[in-house]
Amino acid sequence: MRSFKNKSGTINLAVLFLCMVFTVQSCHQTTPVKPSAEVLKHYRQFTGFTDPGEYSYLYKNLPESTEEVCNLIKKQLIHPFEARQMKDILPEGCLMEDEVLPVVSQMLEKLIERDSGGLTMDRKPENRLVVGCYHHSLLLVSILRSQGIPVRMRAGFARYFEEQANVRFGHVICEVWDTDKEQWIMVDPDRNFVNVSSNQFKSSSHAWINFRNSQLPDVDYTSSIGEGAQAFLYILLLDQAFVLSDERNYWHSPAFLFTDDFSVDNLTADQLQVIDQIAELMQKPEYHLDKLRRLYDSHSFLHAYKRSLDTYYDELLRD
Secondary structure, three states, X not given: OOEEEEOOEEEEHHHHHHHHHHHHHHHHHHOOOOOOHHHHHHOOOOOOOOOOHHHHHHHOOOOOOHHXXXXXXXXXXXXXXXXXXXXXXXXXXXXXXXXXXXXXHHHHHHHHHHOOOOOOOXXXXXXXXXXXXXXXXXXXXXXXXXXXXXXXXXXXXXXXXHHHHOEEEEEEEEEEEEOOOOXXXXXXXXXXXXXXXXXXXXXXXXXXXXXXXOXXXXXXXEOOOOEHHHHHHHHHHHHHHHHXXXXXXXXXXXXXXXXXXXXXXXXXXXXXXXXXXXXXXXXXXXXXXXXXXXXXHHOHHHOEEOOOHHHHHHHHHOO
């Protein structure tokens, strides 16, 4: 094998070549690839959940800054936890309206019914909608898509209160495509946070993969459906639906998650293999939309079961 010498001694050219190849491969693996034009177009299109319908006129002349749009949304919507602090000024019984407003067009209709002034910054609290993080994100997606901006909902685990309460809670936010930076930017319209870091919000796939590899940090994971493995699965499958532009209501979830004796151990080896595949693909979902769709379509245990919100909570609270 040919070699050459420098001040450090003899260097084998074959070794040098392998190092160069490894360096090129490493750069290739870590350099983000821009989603295709077709994928970005996919995330600009309204769905049945996000289409404003006859109320699209309300989006005229809205701010084009994502930060300003989030500020506007917080003047239209109140999270149920916030509503508890405002119950003296809110209409009686109006402490959670998620189920009666399952799509954006109905949200807009109700907003106009309460205040015909439109999406205004001076909307009184009693004229706002009391809805959770899912609806905040649904409205942001609808507004930004009306402006031609690629955007999608994401489900994952927020770390906002980890230091105080040692918990990561299931949460819904948005990813907005930044044309200048050519990357997805995480935005939380419920908390009114723009540029949420990956350290503040952990992906659904990250949680499931760490769970399967016994590499979870010593914190509690929770969601509206339950804790631990049940929360990991619920959030992962909700996240899968979102990236496929099926922004289904969060209470429409696969039936197997609601069984009395739910346990990961009750899943078959084939089912676990499918879920593991989904988690791997969800690390870069925009490159695997067709595969994610095929996995969902071909495995009925993943299919969302449509239930009422009352039924959803009844199933969670039953003995």
